Amino acid sequence: MSRLRGAAFTPVVVSREAVGDVVVLELAPLEGRRLPGWRPGAHLDVVIPPSAVPGGLTRQYSLIGDPAAPTWRIAVLREAESGGGSTWLHGVREGDTLQVGGPHNHFEFRAGPAPVLFLAGGVGITPISAMAHAAAATGRDYAVHYAGRAGNMALVDDLRALHGERLHLYRDGVRLDLPGVLGAAAPGTAVYACGPARLLDEAEAEASRAGLEFHAERFVAVPLRAPVWPEPFEVELQFSGLTLEVPPEKSILEVVEEHGVLVPWSCSEGTCGTCETPVAEGEIDHRDSILTAQERARMDTMFICVSRAACPRLVLEL
CATH class of the missing domain: 2.40.30.10 (Translation factors)
Structure with a gap:
């Protein structure tokens, strides 16, 4: 459990x-x-x-x-x-x-003067609604683009009342034109997106083409690729005084729990962030659906339900 x-x-x-x-x-x-x-x-x-x-x-x-x-x-x-x-x-x-x-919070809205585009698909409007509320409260330049199935889109009345013409709804066969919306964004615009994988994948690709900062929260994990380090590797647990071997067929989470080290966890697929663990030493093979490229490059934290070592040994703050 x-x-x-x-x-x-x-x-x-x-x-x-x-x-x-x-x-x-x-x-x-x-x-x-x-x-x-x-x-x-x-x-x-x-x-x-x-x-x-x-x-x-x-x-x-x-x-x-x-x-x-x-x-x-x-x-x-x-x-x-x-x-x-x-x-x-x-x-x-x-x-x-x-x-x-x-x-x-693993999807925090960052304060600043840059304009913002909010993209939401279906129930992905939930975190976006809070971010758009903050943007409105601080006078930031923003727009909300919300796509979904008619009759199944929550919060529409609340969003209309707060955001007025800044809210753009896509339903009844009207498609969100991501290339058009992101291609027309001002330089320096930050994009925050949440929704189905197809929406997020296309939005990330278009944001990259336009040179825009992109942040997303995924409900479904990205498919796992082959590990960077396919061999067994060691994890040293600084606070527990243990050094354990992680075989290719098991996750770090499974191995540490087998040895009595209790770690909070939930999804076991790298989307919820519950098992986030600080890393003291070593290179990480990030396989989660949470961290940005900049956060991965710091090599200071990992989600041990899916991410692995990219080297023979990791030192974790466990």
């Missing part, structure tokens, strides 16, 4: 709104408590109990809207092949409580 990272909270569901296959849940603290603050791009780890899914699950959902609000909001797309977590959350009602961890 996956393991939460950091403190756990038990907020209560105070409202729910269904929009097609998406349900928006508003969460409030229990009496006498206060929810932790968060920054745009942050997500919650939501525990799906063993009573709903054998063994239980932990799934990540981005926080919506205004970080200064006293409540949290998340949106959940019902997915038939999700393992059962989304179906259980669609059955949650007002007055129910959830067990959550976080907030955590």
